[in-house]
Amino acid sequence: MVIPNVIFPLFMLAVLSKAGDQATKIPHFPTKSYLTFVLGATMVQGATSAATLAGGMLAEDMEGGFMSRLLLTPVRQAVLIIAQLAGVAIVGFVQSGIFLGIGLAFGATVKAGVGGALVLLAVAVLLVLTFGAIGLMVGAMAGSTAQVQALTGLFVALMFMSSMLMPRNLIAHDWFKTIATYNPISYLVEATRSLLIEGWDGEALALGCGIAAIGLVLALTVATLSLRRTLERT
Amino acid sequence: MSRSGLVTQAVARRSASKLLKNPGPGLPPLLIPLFMFAAVAGALSSIDVGYYNYTAFTFVFVVYMGAMFVGVFTGIEIAGDFGTGIGARLMLAAPRRMAIIGGYVVMSFVRGLIAVVVIGGIAVATGMPIRGGVLDMLGLVALALLLNVATTLYGAGMALRVQSAGGGVLIFIPVFMVMLLTPAFVPRDLLDGWLHTAASINPLTPAMEAGRDFMANTSANLGLAFGATAGLVAVFLLWAFTGMRKAERGPSEPRRRRRRPGPQTS
Numbered sequence: 299m300v301i302p303n304v305i306f307p308l309f310m311l312a313v314l315s316k317a318g319d320q321a322t323k324i325p326h327f328p329t330k331s332y333l334t335f336v337l338g339a340t341m342v343q344g345a346t347s348a349a350t351l352a353g354g355m356l357a358e359d360m361e362g363g364f365m366s367r368l369l370l371t372p373v374r375q376a377v378l379i380i381a382q383l384a385g386v387a388i389v390g391f392v393q394s395g396i397f398l399g400i401g402l403a404f405g406a407t408v409k410a411g412v413g414g415a416l417v418l419l420a421v422a423v424l425l426v427l428t429f430g431a432i433g434l435m436v437g438a439m440a441g442s443t444a445q446v447q448a449l450t451g452l453f454v455a456l457m458f459m460s461s462m463l464m465p466r467n468l469i470a471h472d473w474f475k476t477i478a479t480y481n482p483i484s485y486l487v488e489a490t491r492s493l494l495i496e497g498w499d500g501e502a503l504a505l506g507c508g509i510a511a512i513g514l515v516l517a518l519t520v521a522t523l524s525l526r527r528t529l530e531r532t
Numbered sequence: 533m534s535r536s537g538l539v540t541q542a543v544a545r546r547s548a549s550k551l552l553k554n555p556g557p558g559l560p561p562l563l564i565p566l567f568m569f570a571a572v573a574g575a576l577s578s579i580d581v582g583y584y585n586y587t588a589f590t591f592v593f594v595v596y597m598g599a600m601f602v603g604v605f606t607g608i609e610i611a612g613d614f615g616t617g618i619g620a621r622l623m624l625a626a627p628r629r630m631a632i633i634g635g636y637v638v639m640s641f642v643r644g645l646i647a648v649v650v651i652g653g654i655a656v657a658t659g660m661p662i663r664g665g666v667l668d669m670l671g672l673v674a675l676a677l678l679l680n681v682a683t684t685l686y687g688a689g690m691a692l693r694v695q696s697a698g699g700g701v702l703i704f705i706p707v708f709m710v711m712l713l714t715p716a717f718v719p720r721d722l723l724d725g726w727l728h729t730a731a732s733i734n735p736l737t738p739a740m741e742a743g744r745d746f747m748a749n750t751s752a753n754l755g756l757a758f759g760a761t762a763g764l765v766a767v768f769l770l771w772a773f774t775g776m777r778k779a780e781r782g783p784s785e786p787r788r789r790r791r792r793p794g795p796q797t798s
Contacts, residue, residue, distance in 0.1 A: 309709055316727035317717045320579045451560060458571030464578065474574030 303347040304393055308400060311340040314463070315404075324468055329495040337401040338490030339462040341418070342483065344393050345425035346453035352386045353433025353446035360441040360528065375525045379438075379518060383430050390426025394419055406494065414493040421490055421507060428510045429453070431517035438524035453483075460484040482509050536631035543622065543635020544642075547609065551643075557609070561601035562647055566654065569594040572717060581718050584748055587660045592672070592743035593716045594655075596736075598647035599680040604707050606640040607687015612697040614779065619695070629776050633688045637681060644680030648673055668746040671754070675739045678761040683707055685768035692775030714740045735760045 315333035322332050329335050356379075359365045368378065398415065402408070408415045437446050460483040461469070469475040478484045489506020492499035533541070551558050572594075573587040583589040610633075613619045622632050656662070662669070687703045694702060713730045714737050715723060723731055731737050738757040745752030 306705065310712075313712045313727065316723065316725060318576075319724070320581070320718050320722055321576065323580075324578050451564065454564070455567040458567055459574075461575075463571070463575040468578055469575055470578045471574045474570070477574075 303344065303351070303389075304396060307340050307344045307347075307397065310343065311336060311397070311401065318463065321464060326468065328465060331406060333401065333404060334406040334494050335491065336462070337397070337406045338418075338492075338494050339457070339460075339487045340401070341394050341397050341422045341490050342425060342462075342486050343457055344397055345390060345422060345486075346429050346457065347393075347450075348386045348390050348426045348430035349433030349436070349449045349453065350446055351389065351433065352382050352430035353435075353437035353449065354443050356382055356434050356437035356525075357441055357443040357446050360437070361443065365525075376518075376522045379431075379434055379521050379525060382434055383427055383518075386430040387423055387427055390430070391419065391423050394422035394426070397422075408494055409497040410493040414498070417503075418490060418493045421493075421503070421510075424507060424510050424514070425486055425490075428514040428517065431514050431521060435517040435521040435524065438521045438528060441528055456481060456483045457487075460487055462487050482513070485509050536626070536628045536634070539622075539626040539628075539631040540634040540638060543632050544638040547606075547636060547639040548642075551639075557605065558643065561605050561643075562598060562650060564601060565594045565597040565647075565651060568597060569651070569655070576717060579718065581722065583719070583744065584663060585661050587655070588662065588747050589719075589744060590717070591651075591655050591660055592740060592747060593711070593714070595648055595651050595672070595676050596679055596740065596743065597711060598651045599644040599676040600683040600707055600711065602644040602647050603640050603680050603683025603685075603687055604704050606636050606643070606684050607691045607703040608697060608700040610636055610688050611691035611694055611699050611703070614691060614695040615697050619692075619779070623780065629780060630773060633685070633772050633776065636688060637684050640684040641677060641680060644677055645673075648676050662747060663749040664746045665749065668749060671752075672743050672746040675743055675757060675761055678758070678765060679736070679739060682761065682764040682768050685765065685772045689768060689771035689773075689775035692772070692779040695779065710734065710736060716740070719744075735764055 311333070314336045318332040318336060321327060322330050322335070327335075356365075359368075365378070398418065408418065410417065433446060433449060436449060437443075440446065459474075459477050460481045461478045462483070466475055466478050466484065469478060485502075485505045486509065487506075488502045489510075492502035492506075496502070569590060573590045576590075577586040579586065581589055610619070613622070619632070623629055626632050664672070686707070690699065690703050693699075713727070713734050715731050720728065720731050720737065720741070738753060738760045742752040742754060742757030
């Protein structure tokens with residue numbers, strides 16, 4: 299759990315922050331530190347691992363028959379789903395704190411100040427909850443850990459096809475700019491990044507948090523309904 | 533054909549027929565590099581790296597990634613086979629057990645070649661310019677396939693040690709990390725600090741730089757590139773061989789606590 303969720307995003311942060319330094323020389327690049335630029339994306343990347351963590355645990359419980367036994371008790375499906383998310387949220391909070399702390403230790407800055415750093419952690423926890431809920435949704439629908447694991451590849455692809463490596467206004471290829479614009483991950487990355495390099499940007503925060511909140515509510519609803527349906531069948 | 537040759541052929545055919553029946557597991561080593569290609573070439577093309585074309589610059593990294601990821605996923609397949617007991621049954625039929633690994637390597641090589649051709653075809657079809665000639669392209673493909681063999685042998689060695697598909701992360705993550713510690717996104721001259729040092733001592737770097745020289749039709753340090761890559765094949769052949777020796781010995785006996793006689797009850 300430690301290697302994919304913490305070490306790997308940190309390694310990506312270390313490599314991308316060094317390799318991408320040349321990008322900061324592009325005219326109108328919003329910061330002189332690529333480490334600060336890519337730190338927000340690293341926090342989103344870390345949050346995506348909540349999907350496989352939460353969804354994997356639920357699918358494992360379903361595969362092993364533990365969930366069917368829980369159905370015999372008076373506990374409600376929504377409570378089961380929310381309980382799975384609570385543990386993931388704590389892991390996500392610690393993980394985001396580690397990313398931010400290491401980023402700051404190596405020279406990254408938070409333009410929005412101490413308050414901004416706290417809001418950044420709160421946004422990161424919201425993202426962890428959203429991705430965790432998506433994982434639970436897939437876990438409840440499929441009931442298979444293998445299918446939940448496939449989310450890793452999907453999220454890595456979505457991360458790289460977003461504005462993670464370059465601000466959208468500086469992307470040279472129109473086709474990539476279009477993909478990044480329609481990719482919701484771009485707005486999650488831009489919300490976290492805005493606090494790091496721009497200060498308080500209400501629009502970026504509202505867009506990112508709004509998309510995350512809508513995703514959270516939708517995924518939780520579908521996960522609860524799917525869990526009920528899947529368990530009724532077994 | 534010798535008995536070992538028959539074993540190699542049978543393992544390769546089994547691997548091929550598994551893939552034909554269920555092509556799903558064959559897609560990630562192709563799709564991940566293609567996504568990476570689109571993302572890096574699409575997002576970072578504004579960076580001036582002093583190369584004739586940024587898409588062509590990224591292509592070498594991506595084509596090596598495709599060839600190497602086939603090796604990684606073959607390693608995960610071996611780990612799965614040995615985890616479920618199929619490996620043990622194969623070992624009963626093979627007088628020389630490395631022939632089993634030979635079968636996986638042959639199949640991985642063929643799949644690696646397909647990956648290189650598909651990624652190359654897509655890159656050319658989407659307008660990537662190539663300055664090198666036919667011989668240059670053959671050199672690039674040869675380096676990619678050598679890296680495929682080296683990665684397959686690394687994966688096999690790790691798979692024979694962990695003997696569980698869950699150990700796939702120990703095959704995938706180190707390969708991905710070593711790949712990113714090359715001049716993947718910008719040339720070595722533009723890197724500084726620890727990443728420059730890491731890239732300078734990374735045995736994949738000569739192959740990466742030679743591949744870019746092949747693409748640009750500029751002079752490449754072929755001796756160093758092919759020497760370093762062949763060295764990796766030799767080292768990981770030894771790694772796979774020692775892994776097989778460990779697998780032949782079987783899982784070590786778990787330490788048992790000696791029970792002390794308890795008080796007698798009547």
